[in-house]
Amino acid sequence: MTTRPPTGSRSARDLERYAALFSTRTKVMKSSAMRDLMAVIARDDIISLAGGAPDMTVFPAEVMAKVMSQLAAEQSARALQYGPTEGLEDVKEAIIEVMAAEGTIGVDPQDILVTTGGQQVIDLFCRTLIDPGDVIIAEAPTYPGAVPCFGAYEADVVQVEMDSDGMRIDELEAVLDQLARENRRPKFIYTVPTFHNPAGVTMSLPRRKRLVEVAAERELLVLEDNPYGLLRYEGDPLPTLYSLDGGQFVVYLGTFSKIFAAGVRLGWAVAPGPVYHKLNIGKQAADLCSSPLSQLFVSTYFRTGEWPQLLSAFKERYHRRRDVMLDALAEFFGPEAVWTHPQGGLFLWATLPDFIDTTDLLARALEENVAFVPGRGAYLDGRGGSSMRLNFSYVSDEDIREGVRRIGAIVHEQVALYGTLTGTVVPSSPVADERPAPGGPDQALADVLHLPRRAGDGRRAGSSE
């Protein structure tokens, strides 16, 4: 019928015409640094240490074919039809199996809400709880993908420092006390306790226990975001906050993205009844239900019983790549940086001398065809300017080494330039930190990693688990 106007006329479609219509949240809505990088890192000639994607070449193509044909033969009609908002029982069985493997036994299927990725849980949780100006407590740094979500709901996010044992609960309590004096009750505490994204650290057992106590004492909800819990390469597993709390104040967030496949876009929440009910209503409005095609693909796969082998394959590969990255950092970043030593997960967090801005550095790195996530994307208050998140799950061992080498070369160049311009000798301990470390730095690890003696501020090297 009618054709679209030629492209020329679209210059008239300027922002001004629509700007008055946007909601307040829209005006403050910012794009996630990570997602904006997606277009760039999709280029074949870029070594991307910026993503958070699993390496799906681990997944055997013949298994995919087998599961697809079984799904088509057995579940075709259900896969193509709407499902209930809360999710299909089939996939809830797989979720219960995954949570049992994490040590959480006896999850009630009625408490499980199947969602469109773990991201949707964060969104629905904010939707359920946050009015503009409400306080969310998060870690410093926090998951970069949560930042635009918190922004969209106009939350006031207070970020609590971490060290190598995860969120500092003493500081959390001080923050809560301060808020109480201001008559402000935070709506929830958002945490990635295990193999933190982006910091790469893990919350210790004593802190886990204390966090759960604090939540119960103050009747505060905790959103435990646990995408990587099963991807442990060393050390002993720790109980989830959810299992310590018994599902009273901790809402659990899980996802199939990192232990199975990101492309199915399936995650889940486990929440107490009243919260569950509100999340469910929110999900109705958001997307009615998550794809039954995806759900039945997952449940068909999990019924093959092969997922522990897949998990082992992921772990083996990422363990090796973590080691490759740690070795490369020691070789190429040298004394100019500190970084964390993750015992699992996909990321580590590196911090450069504070005269280096990693957002600027990224522009320079992209010229050398390598990418990372600048640290500022993990803060809502402009901090993180000299840090970066590095991913070791997605690219090959060779590319990890080469990528770190290129970034290291740029860092050395910047450090030398700074020295020339200022006439100073750059110290080997790059970041000044006034606060003494609680318990001091982990010298054993620091020695292995050629790390300077420093700690605190969420940038401390080494993990003490």
Add this chain to the structure above:
Amino acid sequence: MTTRPPTGSRSARDLERYAALFSTRTKVMKSSAMRDLMAVIARDDIISLAGGAPDMTVFPAEVMAKVMSQLAAEQSARALQYGPTEGLEDVKEAIIEVMAAEGTIGVDPQDILVTTGGQQVIDLFCRTLIDPGDVIIAEAPTYPGAVPCFGAYEADVVQVEMDSDGMRIDELEAVLDQLARENRRPKFIYTVPTFHNPAGVTMSLPRRKRLVEVAAERELLVLEDNPYGLLRYEGDPLPTLYSLDGGQFVVYLGTFSKIFAAGVRLGWAVAPGPVYHKLNIGKQAADLCSSPLSQLFVSTYFRTGEWPQLLSAFKERYHRRRDVMLDALAEFFGPEAVWTHPQGGLFLWATLPDFIDTTDLLARALEENVAFVPGRGAYLDGRGGSSMRLNFSYVSDEDIREGVRRIGAIVHEQVALYGTLTGTVVPSSPVADERPAPGGPDQALADVLHLPRRAGDGRRAGSSE
């Protein structure tokens, strides 16, 4: 590790403990009448005329198997991985093909945002535009699935009456004038112009043209929700609002749910640049991206070139079922009701005498193992109490007839009871309506359908296209 506490202790998890934490929007959030019915209508012994689901038995299982194995062979790695937020180019090609079949030529892929079902477009559009108290214009009745979404964003929804030619644009203009006098500018006009859900009517061409003019004159966005446009069983196709407007003020919402498969949960928006950008940022926060598995399933299917045959099969089946339902209504609802005559889509709207409350009637109907959507679910202001939405796409011809028979029997019972209680003879024209019809009722159709002479109020029988 730790097991969940026994179920008994969960009685302590009462709403009160969490109530103080919920956001304002949560307190007003209501479940969609439709979705709440899902649990009930999933029972095998219920004849459900309540859903809005396609009949996926139309989809050949062998085609599913073929597409799945092709997808596994060719796209396995991409299907299992994250994709860009805006959607994969592969599926955008299919979208452009669908829109071309609707008569909209030359859509720019860059204007297409692939979403998790059409529902997500409504949610993201509200997120982008609505602050609490902002005005949305919708039809009366409106899509029941949009009602909780509008509620979640605390919009003030003004519903404009329809007749058999769709939304009354004269009334729309009067509403806009009134709002202008109050210094209130509506954020957008939400409309399902073609085979309206739930009303079953279609906006005439003159009204479409005028609506697009009004939007341009007043610089108002229009969200054109068009899930059923290709499901026409009689009459000539009409241009979409989007094609008439050229994508200046009309944002188009499409979905694969009704022309392909609801289970893929894929829809799309076509929006001008600045609005597109904000929708995209909103989607990042909501779910990062829609399932690449679903997207590549759709694109692989569309490349087989078989979708026009599938569409024909859907149309043939639904056309017949619409006729079965119209015949059954004429036979079993008799003079006590009026209903619309949809030229396409999945729904019709029936209105009973105003002393019958369809929400109460549903309880009675469920005892007889038959379900429908009570009309109140399509209003935000408590109206619709004597109307119901009936779906003719999902259940068999025999069940449609039997379902209508059972509802009709309950209606007659209620009418007789009312007569006995009040001592009155129930008039054959069930609903009083003070306003004269604009142009009078369509007597030709009314004769065919045994309809009383009445019109207006969005409940008028017949469609004049």
